[in-house]
Amino acid sequence: MNVDFVHKWKSQVKKGTLAFIALNVLKDHEYYGYELIEQIKKNTQIEIAEGTLYPLMNRLKKENLVTSKWVEQASGIPRKYYVLTPTGEETLLQMRTFWLDLEKSIKKISK
Amino acid sequence: MNVDFVHKWKSQVKKGTLAFIALNVLKDHEYYGYELIEQIKKNTQIEIAEGTLYPLMNRLKKENLVTSKWVEQASGIPRKYYVLTPTGEETLLQMRTFWLDLEKSIKKISK
DNA sequence: AAAAGTACATAGCTATACAATGTATCTGCG
DNA sequence: CGCAGATACATTGTATAGCTATGTACTTTT
Numbered sequence: 001m002n003v004d005f006v007h008k009w010k011s012q013v014k015k016g017t018l019a020f021i022a023l024n025v026l027k028d029h030e031y032y033g034y035e036l037i038e039q040i041k042k043n044t045q046i047e048i049a050e051g052t053l054y055p056l057m058n059r060l061k062k063e064n065l066v067t068s069k070w071v072e073q074a075s076g077i078p079r080k081y082y083v084l085t086p087t088g089e090e091t092l093l094q095m096r097t098f099w100l101d102l103e104k105s106i107k108k109i110s111k
Numbered sequence: 112m113n114v115d116f117v118h119k120w121k122s123q124v125k126k127g128t129l130a131f132i133a134l135n136v137l138k139d140h141e142y143y144g145y146e147l148i149e150q151i152k153k154n155t156q157i158e159i160a161e162g163t164l165y166p167l168m169n170r171l172k173k174e175n176l177v178t179s180k181w182v183e184q185a186s187g188i189p190r191k192y193y194v195l196t197p198t199g200e201e202t203l204l205q206m207r208t209f210w211l212d213l214e215k216s217i218k219k220i221s222k
Numbered sequence: 223a224a225a226a227g228t229a230c231a232t233a234g235c236t237a238t239a240c241a242a243t244g245t246a247t248c249t250g251c252g
Numbered sequence: 253c254g255c256a257g258a259t260a261c262a263t264t265g266t267a268t269a270g271c272t273a274t275g276t277a278c279t280t281t282t
Contacts, residue, residue, distance in 0.1 A: 005174045006205050009127055012237070015269055016123030017213065024220045034229050044216035052270050054231055059269085063116045077229050077278055094117050096221060102128065103214055105155035109135045110207060123268070126238050145260050160240050165262055167238085188247055188260050 018048060018056060020099065023084065023092045026066065032079035033057060057082055065091055129159060129167060131210065134195065134203045137177065143190035144168060168193055176202055 025031070025039055036057075037048050048056075060066045065088035072078045084092070136142065136150055147168075148159050171177045176199035183189045195203070 005176070006202060006209075008237075009130060009206060010209055011270060012127030012130075013209070013213070014271095015126045015238085016120055017217075018270080019120060019123075021217065021220065024217070032229080033231095043220050045212065046216065049271055050230080051232080051272070051274095055269080058231095065116070075279075079229070091117060095120060098117075098121055098124070099217065099221075101156065102124070105157065106128075106132065106135070106210065109132065109154050110210075119268075122239055125240095126269085129239080143260080144262095161261080162241065162243095162263080163239050169262095170238085186248070190260070 014046070014048075014052075018046075018052065019060065020092075020095050021046065022053075022056060022060070023065065023088060023095070026082055026084050027089070027092060030081050030083045032071070032081045034079075036082065060088070064088075125157070125159075125163075129157075129163065130171065131203075131206050132157065133164075133167060133171070134176065134199060134206070137193055137195050138200070138203060141192050141194045143182070143192045145190075147193065171199070175199075 021040055021044060022036065025036065025043065031039055033050075033053055037050065037053055041047055057066065057068070060082075061068060064085055066082045066084055068080050068082050070078050071081055132151055132155060133147065136147065136154065142150055144161075144164055148161065148164055152158055168177065168179070171193075172179060175196055177193045178196055179191050179193050181189050182192055
């Protein structure tokens with residue numbers, strides 16, 4: 001019951017945070033989709049389904065926060081690398097401000 | 112454009128965090144709906160629409176995390192007070208653990 | 223040759239914040 | 253007195269976004 005609620009809740013928290021997390025990870029390093037999932041999992045223990053990441057990246061592209069470029073591989077499927085745009089960097093800064101405020105607020109009420 | 116994206120993003124971050132915030136605020140003090148909105152605004156600067164809070168509290172009730180009781184007023188509309196259940200308290204602890212981990216992870220990737 | 227991993231992508235489902243709207247009561251002000 | 257604004261609850265409809273399931277295609281491992 002309760003386990004189920006917490007599970008759903010975590011999924012809801014991801015709504016929004018994932019965009020923030022992805023932009024943060026892309027800030028200093030470009031990654032392709034599959035690799036981005038692995039990086040995020042490694043750094044945050046958060047697992048993103050592929051069906052979540054690809055639509056997410058397309059939204060961020062549509063909003064002009066990232067661009068993408070195909071890179072051919074010596075062997076195998078070409079990889080689509082994602083890069084932060086200047087708008088993306090600027091947006092990330094605004095998001096960080098909001099996040100820090102939220103963090104502080106929650107710290108205040110959760111003791 | 113970008114302002115619009117950030118605005119929508121904040122709304123998405125609220126999905127999930129609001130339940131967490133409400134439970135935190137109710138942990139040590141019972142409040143009625145309207146007052147809860149004011150308390151949250153005062154403590155976190157986060158504004159919750161009434162159309163958000165009432166369905167939220169009904170969900171939390173259905174999940175047995177809070178109970179409610181009507182309290183008649185000497186004058187005016189009776190108030191519906193919300194109280195954390197033991198299940199609610201336990202769930203809150205699990206949520207806090209997840210939140211602290213998330214906070215730590217984001218701190219790690221955002222510098 | 224089959225299974226598992228890499229790599230991209232989409233469709234349908236579900237949960238939830240918010241605006242808009244509605245009901246009802248009380249208080250302050252001209 | 254009458255009315256605007258605050259108090260207090262609630263519902264409906266819409267948009268957003270994560271997740272499961274599914275699909276394609278290539279490579280590596282067994």
